[in-house]
Each structure stands twice: as structure tokens, then as C-alpha cells.
Amino acid sequence: MPDSLQRLFNVRPEERLPVLLAVLFFFCVLTALMVLRPAREALGLRGGIEAVRWLFMGTALVTLLVNPLFGLLVSRLPRLRFIAATYLFFAASLGAFYLLMTLAPGAVGVASGQVFYVWFSVFNLFVTMLFWALMADRFSLAQGKRFFGLIAVGGTCGAIFGPWLAGRLAEPLGTPALLLVAIGFLLLALTAACGVALCQPHRPRESDDEAPVVEERERIGGSAWAGLRALTRSRYLLGIAAYVVILAIMATFLYFTRLQMVAALGDDLDLRTAWFARIDLITQVATLVMQALVAGHLMKRLGVAFTLALLLLPMTTLLGFIGLAMVGSLAALIAFEAVFRAVQRALMRPARETLYTVTSREEKYKAKAAIDTFVYRAGDVVGAQVEGALGRLGMGLAAVASVAVPLALAWAALALAWAALALWLGRTQGHIAAEADAPASTTTLDSQGRPS
Template sequence: MTPTQRLAQAINARPIELLAALCGFALFFCLFSGYFMLRPIREAMGIRGGVENLQWLFTATFVVMLIAVPLFAWLNSKVARARYIDWVYGFFISNLLAFAVLFQYAGDDIWVARVFYVWISVYNLFVVSVAWSLMADVFDSTQAKRLFAFIAAGASCGGLVGPAVGALLVDTLGESGLILLAAVLLGVAILAKHYLMAWRAEGGAGRPDAPPSESPRKPVIGNPFSGLTRVLGSRYLLGISAFVILLATASTFLYFEQARLVAETFTDRNEQIRVFGLIDFCVQSLSLLAQVFITGRIAQRFGVRALLAGVPILVCLGFIGLALAPTFAMLAALMIVRRVGEYAFVRPGREMLFTPLDAESKYKAKNFIDTVVYRAGDAVSAWAKALLDLLANGVLVAAVAGAACAALWGALGWYLGGQASRRAAEPVAGRDAEISPRHHPAD
């Protein structure tokens, strides 16, 4: 067996898929290296604006999403699918360059801190969402079960390297220099995307023996609001939206408690950045091990259901533990479990839900769910958390509410996993017809 064959076997890929899988890995490595260099800065900016004001930043992020999503959907309808990511990533590169200048000359301004916090929350969801749209477009359902976990491991590797590089270079490059480096990495991701779209026609979802699919040389059909109408016209997509809202609710409750306890325990800004960086390092290390050695094999043997339902059950138990022992150590452990579970199991499983669908669902409906729906869940749960804190100042009530949300999250994940398996086994025309706006789905 050649070294190439051994490597392909190790990552659960076919020899023809090896370079594409490595390229997908590299694309997510670049995205997440850049983001996780900036994430500790974002967290410090959020605390700088006041922990008691975080719900306002979440709401502002949601409002920006409402404006941005139709604009990007309009762009998606005007440029070829193969070029859409070039435009999106090019736009965000220009934003990063502008922030590098702002941090150089007005880095201590409170409004720069707030704008950066909101912007990077939008940036992260958009660049990751369109990257997963690309993966769902390039690979078919069978390939996705084998390869998405390894490709997601690129995100975990980037999540390890990014904080380490940021910690090593922040004194030398400063915050502006790290932002410029993130822009360079986003440019490299564009190059990786070009290879993947070319390979799609030879060994991926567009290969000659694959089921018919729309040409990537044409724009995605629909209008700027077709992502919304596509979601409203399908119970399957509405179910995914509810799954994302429950995920966001559990995450937001934990995030607010983390911010509160870190602000109380560590008063120095550099100490706060180091704590957030350490948590990120632990999360990405554990996620990487799971993605490389566990996730893909679980998906093949037990199906998508196991990926989508297992983690919420653990989070539910963790919330119960937090209610019984409301300490920073317990919270940090639950935060790590939740994020490792999301990155290693839930996110790859969630992306597999889109592989049986058509291009409009993969790009427009998916982007609407990943951005507007996700941030709506953030904003609503942020205000709900603030209300719970007013009614009962403590962790207990929030932990009980979080446990209930996690239980619903797990039940919905089990249902969606079964639906995805059924759709993957159906003819392409039948799958697409069920979610077309011109039909009334009964699923």
C-alpha cells in the first residue's frame, strides 16, 4: 500500500477524493486560523462594552444580519455559483483591511470595540456558512458521511493554531497586524475553493456518474428573499431552523454565564484574553481528536441521528450538573463539552442535512438559517437570559431552562437525522420537488 493510499484510508477517503478532502481541510484551516486569532480580541471587546450590554450587541448583530442576508442573496442570484464565494470573501477581506486601520488609530474607542464585536459575529457566520454550502455542493451525500468530519477537523486545527499564533504575535504585530494576517488567510481560502469547484466536475457531486445537479456556471435561481420563502415552504427546513434556534439558546445561556464569571474572576484585559484563548485551545484539541478518529465512523455506522442527538443529551445532563454545582469549573467543563460536541459532531451532522437538497436550498435557504435564524436565536435567548437574571439572580433558573432546551434540541436532532437518511435514498427529482416553492410539502 502506497503512502497516499494509507493516508486516504486513515481519513476514510477514496484515493480519488484525497486531494479534495485535503483541500477542504485547508480551506477550513485558513478560515478558522484567522477567526480564532481574532476571537479573543472580540471577547475582550464584548467585556469592554459591559457584560450587562451584551444582549444589545446580540440584537445589533441580528439587525445587521437582516440587512446583509438579502444583499448576499441578491448577489447569489446575479453571479455564477462558482464565483459567488470569491465576491463574498473579497468583500470581507476589504472589511478586515478597514478594521486594521481603525485598530491602529482608534483601538481604544468604545464604539470601535462594539462595532468590531458585531461585525466579527456577522463575519464568522457568513464565511463559515458559505464554506459549508460549497462542501454540500462539491460532495454528494455518501461522500459527506465519510469526509465532512475530516474536513471539519481543518476548522479544529485552525482553532488550535489561530490562538497560539495570536498569543505569540500579538506583542509584535499588535491587533492590527493580526487582522491583516486573517485577511491573508481568507485570500488563501479563495484559492482552495477554486480547486474544489474544478474537482467537483471530475470526482464530486458533478462527476459524470453522479445524480444530475445544477450547473455551477449559472447563478442560483430565486430573489433576495427566496431563502426565507424556501424555508417557510418546507417542514424539513423549518425543522432545521428550530434545531439551530435550540442550539443557539443553549449556547447563549452558557456564553453569558461564562462572560459574567470571567469578568468577575479576571479583571485585567490580557488575563481575560488568555483565559478565552485557553478555553479555545482545549476545545479545538478535543474536537480535532474526535473529528479525525470518531465522527466519520459514527456517521457511517449509526447515521446522522447519532451526531445530532447525542451531544444535546450530554448538554442537558451538564445543565443539570450546573444547577446542582454552579461553579466556574463546572461551567468551563460544560462549555468545553458543548463546543467540542458542536464542532466535532453536531456541525458535520447539520451540514449533512443539506447534501440531498438542491442548489437554492444549499446556498440561499442554508445561508438564511445559518445567519438570520441563528442570530435571531441568539438575540431572543440573550433577552430571555437577561429576563431570567432579573427574576432570579443566579445560575439555577437559567440552568433548568437550558436543560429543557437541550432536551428538545436532542429530540429534534433525532427526527431530522431520520428525515435526512430518507431523503438521501430518494431520487433527486423527488427530493427537490418536495421543497420547491411551487409545491406544498407533506413531510
């Protein structure tokens, strides 16, 4: 690791290996996802925009059904085993889709494309959720503040490499070849995950700056439904869930605007795949620039609460929809999405993930899974149905964007409440961390992070 990066993110010599493995882990995960995402979008569009809105609802239902199964896996297996089982399952299912698309291409139609769309949406959420859960479990709160930004840069590099690779391979080799590429990167990600988990600190934990020691053979235990129950009982987790829903609804408006513009370019599957890849590439480059210039400094200087409380995202949404309504071009959409995703992923995501570093191990994997999968998709469903209702009124794309402007204004007007929520989350995180550092004989915490 270059000395300049070590100084920028304050990475200590003993932290170099796990941090580098974490960067490689996230790079491989995002490469696997972003190689496939353009194909997912193109296959989903075969049934039309209205069908995609209902696919959002189907995805939310599937994530609700899968969560207790994943919770059972977490309860019964040690950490590395349930992570490996999840990644290998998705790799095997990718292989099945590849065989279907190559051996029986006639069977690849609207229905199978919709199945792949829902499957990928679930796959996307679970592999990224598991990555950040392992990060919150492997590193302490202080470490997360110092180099979660650097780890996120690794993911962004993968998210840039993935669309670039998809754009180069989609037309000459065909869309099915992208699935094999994704399988390879998914297996590399699993290898890096094992390295991150096994790089344990060599001394007992003495301060918040040191990573917690985890016994890899230890099972988390508990119920398969513990994640959903913890979410309903903990105000801390409910606050994070509310934050996720707000982001998901506005991101869904932007997503369907993108689908409609690309759908207007033509019906060819490979053409759409290539266009989605180009848009993703531009978006991720903007995210990388934001991470390199702003994110690390902001996290270190202002802390989690103030980073979450920034009004950049609602203001970006407001100005972006106004610009889109005025111009209504694909170039304007790309610029809007690039800035929106850059602010969301470079600033908000690393800050939000540090909030989990002070939760219990069961909450890190089970409650986090419920929030990052089902709760997030529930926000998607709300956004998709509202956008669909506007579309059924017979409005054109520019008119739909114009109607979205007052919704963005309303979100900006609620920014103070949103900022208050973020500040409360950050303060609560600090209280939980402080209580956790207190002697175990004098203080314990209940499920809501309060002294009992």
C-alpha cells in the same frame, strides 16, 4: 494523504485532491476566525455584559438586513464569483478596521468596539455558512457521510492554531496585528475554495457516491428573498431551523457565563484577549480528540438521523450547569465548554451539514444562509435576553448557573421530541435523496421535498 486516513474515511484516489483542498479551506477559515475571536470578546466587553446582550439583538437585525443582499449576490453571480466577492469584502473590511486601530487609536472606544463585535459576528456566520454550502454543493450525500468528519477535523485544527497564535501575538504585538494575520488566512481560504470548486469529477454522475457536476459559469438565479421564502414553505428546512434555535439558546447561556468570568479577571484588553484565546485553545483540542476517536466512526456506522438524535448534547448541558453551580470556578467553566463544544462541533455539525446535500442549489446558498445567520442569531437573542433577565434579578454568577439547571433539565425532558425531530430530518433526507435518484421523467420534487 496517509493511507490510514484514506481507510478511516473511505476516501478514494480521485477524491484525494478535493478533500485535501476542503480540509485546507476549512483550516484557513477557522484560523482566521479564531485569531480574531478573542479580540472580539475583549472589545465587546468594554461596554459591559448588558451591552453585549443588546449587541446580540443588533447582530440579528444586521443578518436579517444582509440576507436579501447576499441572496441578490447569489442570484446574479456564478458560484465562485459570489464566494470570492463575500470573502474579499470581509478581508477589505478587516483592513479598514486595522487602519482605524493603528492610525487613529484614540478613536477606538466602546462604540467602535461594539461595531467590530457586530461585524465579526456577521463575518463569522457568513464565512462558515459559505464553506459548508460549497461542501454540500460540491459533494454528494454519500460522500458527505464518508468524509465531512475528516473535513471538520481540518477546521478544528485551524480553530486550535488560531487561539494559539492569538495568545502568542496579542500581548507582544498588540491586538491590531491579529487583523492582518486574519486577512492572510482569509485569502488563503479563498484560494482553496477556488480549488475545491474547480476540481470537478471526470465522469458523469452515475451513483450517489459520485460528486455532482456543476458548471461554474452557471448562475443560480431566483429572487433575493428566495431563501427566506423557501424556509417558510419547506417543512424540511423548518425542521433544520428548529434544531439550530435549540442549540443557539443553550450555547448563549454558556457564552455569557464565560464573559462574566473573564470580565472578573480585570479590565486590560490584551489580558482578556489572551484569556479568551486560552479558553478557545482548550475547547478546540477537546473537539479534535472527539473527532479523531468518535465522530468518523459514528457518522459511518449510525448514519445522519441517529447521530442527530444523540442525547449527548442536552445531557452534557445538564451535567455541565450542575457542575458549574456546585463549583463556580473558571476551571469548571473551561471543562464544561470544552465538552459542550466538542460534542456540538465533532458530532452534530458534520451530521447537520449533510442534510443540505439533497436540497436544491438555491436552498443550499440562500435558505442555508437564512438559517445559519438570521435564525441562529434569533436563538442567540432569546438566550441573551433570558439570561439578562435572570441577571437583573440581582443574582450572582453561581446563582444564575443554578437557575440555568432547571432550564437544562427542561431541555433534557424535551430530548425525546428533539430526537424525534432529528430522526424525522434524517428520514426526510433519505426520501429526498431517493427521489432525486429516480428518473427525471417519472418524478419531480416540490419545495418541500415531496413528489409532485
